[in-house]
Amino acid sequence: MRDEITNFQTCKSIAIMGGTFDPIHNGHLVAAEAVRHRFQVDKVVFIPTGRPAHKEGKQVTHNEHRYLMTVLATMRNENFDVSRIEIDRPGKTYTIDTIEQLKALCRSDVRLYFITGADAIHQIMSWKEPERLLSLCDFVAVTRPGYQKNKLFEDIGELRDKFASRIHYMEVPALAISSSDIRNRIRRGEPIKYLLPQEVEDYIYKFGLYQDEEQNEVKFVLSIDTMREKLQSALSLKRYIHTMSVSQEAMRLAEVYCSASERQKAEVAGLLHDCAKDYPEGLRDRFCREYKVPVDSIMQKQPDLIHPFLGAEVAKREYQIQDEDILNAIRYHTTGRAGMSKLEKIVFIADYIEPGREPFRGLEEARRLAYLDLDMAMKYILEETIQYVKERGRLLHPLSQEALDYYKNK
Ligand SMILES: [Fe+2]
Ligand SMILES: [Fe+2]
Structure with a gap:
């Protein structure tokens, strides 16, 4: 949290990129960069959702996986940051809470932009204190080309009349990429290369995410x-x-x-x-x-x-x-x-x-490694066990030695 305070205190304007990021892909990154450029914000903060209130019942990948994929995807851009405020907040996720919490970490005159998909904006406007939300930040609706923006503007009717200057709209062609399409491709064994950063692709396969x-x-x-x-x-x-x-x-x-x-x-x-x-x-x-x-x-x-x-x-x-x-x-x-x-x-x-x-x-080290990398944990535990067996003059089963040789060379 302290890092966030120091980081954000220097910013005059921040764009918040909320999303499930299940997984994050190049469409999200292109949209974030486009908003950064158009509104000249100092930083774009990606906030992976905790337990999204409107997605209850849907299976969402573990918070830490979505958070780490977002970190991997954004690490090469110094204007991008990732925040755990939703991941770490217990209970349901509401946008208003997130924006208030983030605002509290910033200087008082900060200008905030909330980036989200047009559909999500429609939902937010229709159910959760929209007037208060709009008093805290501008909204940027990003969509793939062809989205019926007139429909969005009609639906939010009154709000738009009142807050026209605070609701922005941007078409981002790269948003033709979608997380659900990526998940389906993985299930069907189709390639996902170039749809998301290589680091994210590697991470997905390493942890076997989105398999059938x-x-x-x-x-x-x-x-x-x-x-x-x-x-x-x-x-x-x-x-x-x-x-x-x-x-x-x-x-x-x-x-x-x-x-x-x-x-x-x-x-x-x-x-x-x-x-x-x-x-x-x-x-x-x-x-x-x-x-x-x-x-x-x-x-x-x-x-x-x-x-x-x-x-x-x-x-x-x-x-x-x-x-x-x-x-x-x-x-x-x-x-x-x-x-x-x-x-x-x-x-x-x-x-x-x-x-x-x-x-x-060695127990604590084994526990640490277990959640970092299974092969590293295997190598460590086998080494410790073999040493223990030898110290006590017990017989070592050849399978254990073969296993250690295998994991040493991995
Ligand atoms: Fe046993
Ligand atoms: Fe056991």
């Missing part, structure tokens, strides 16, 4: 509640609490790195990762034979390495999980392996960093 959710939807035979009940009777209380916590952490990671359908996979994989951990020895060995779990010489000497491999088989047979990705996330949650899927990494990392863990060396 329905196509990836996984159906579970048992409900998640039934799985929880079964686990409760199969595990000690301590293990059950850990399991719930890993599931929650995996969902938080998936919220950052995955689409909505994958979040459910992360929840289930986290829930079941230790499903075979509390079996008494005799039962464990019997199930290993029955389910044909290959127990190698290292697992024989270190039986706690058996539970992930047995767990995958138990999840398949007793919890009726058919999704191979979930089964592999359970299977490799302790050793890791080279070339893990996103879900495998998420469960491996969530198991290590879940909030119930007693503090140990």
Whole structure:
């Protein structure tokens, strides 16, 4: 906040570019630059919406993703700035609150312009204290060519007569680009290059945003509640609490790195990762034979390495999980392996960093890296784990060494 005060105090005029930015694209940037030039403002401040009041019920990408994409898109223009005021404000988002909050950060004689799409202006004018809004700032309606501006002016009728000089209109051809079109292109596997900055495109693919959710939807035979009940009777209380916590952490990671359908996979994989951990020895060995779990010489000497491999088989047979990705996330949650899927990494990392863990060396760093980059977190956790195993004279499973070699070279 302090930075914003220093930044904005020097500005005589500011344009505010409000929007969902889901994702931000070149149309937004061209429009912002055009307004900056036409009204000669000192700065354009992009304000990604928090929870938009008029978009309730619609699925909007996580606030932090939209904020970071906006930062990436605007960083090369020194006249552009991004503000978190809507992202950080709890509750519903109203334009009037945002403008008042921003005005409080500026010098008293600042001139404010609020840039938004013509449709949005129409909505704002029709429902939320329009007269007060217009006493605080000018409005700039930006539209793609061909928009029926007469219709807008007719609809806002009285207001326009009263505030004609404070409502401006600009056609911006680049606004033929739209966020919804970009989202659809991604779902259909079509290119989005040159529609948005390269950094934003890279970010979208890195975090798997806007992928086809329905196509990836996984159906579970048992409900998640039934799985929880079964686990409760199969595990000690301590293990059950850990399991719930890993599931929650995996969902938080998936919220950052995955689409909505994958979040459910992360929840289930986290829930079941230790499903075979509390079996008494005799039962464990019997199930290993029955389910044909290959127990190698290292697992024989270190039986706690058996539970992930047995767990995958138990999840398949007793919890009726058919999704191979979930089964592999359970299977490799302790050793890791080279070339893990996103879900495998998420469960491996969530198991290590879940909030119930007693503090140990490297835990905080692992937590920090987990939300920065999954591969960096994998490398760090594998290094720490391998060192821990060696210090205690325990046997290292070759899969862990292979995994570390893999992530070191990534
Ligand atoms: Fe485990
Ligand atoms: Fe665990």
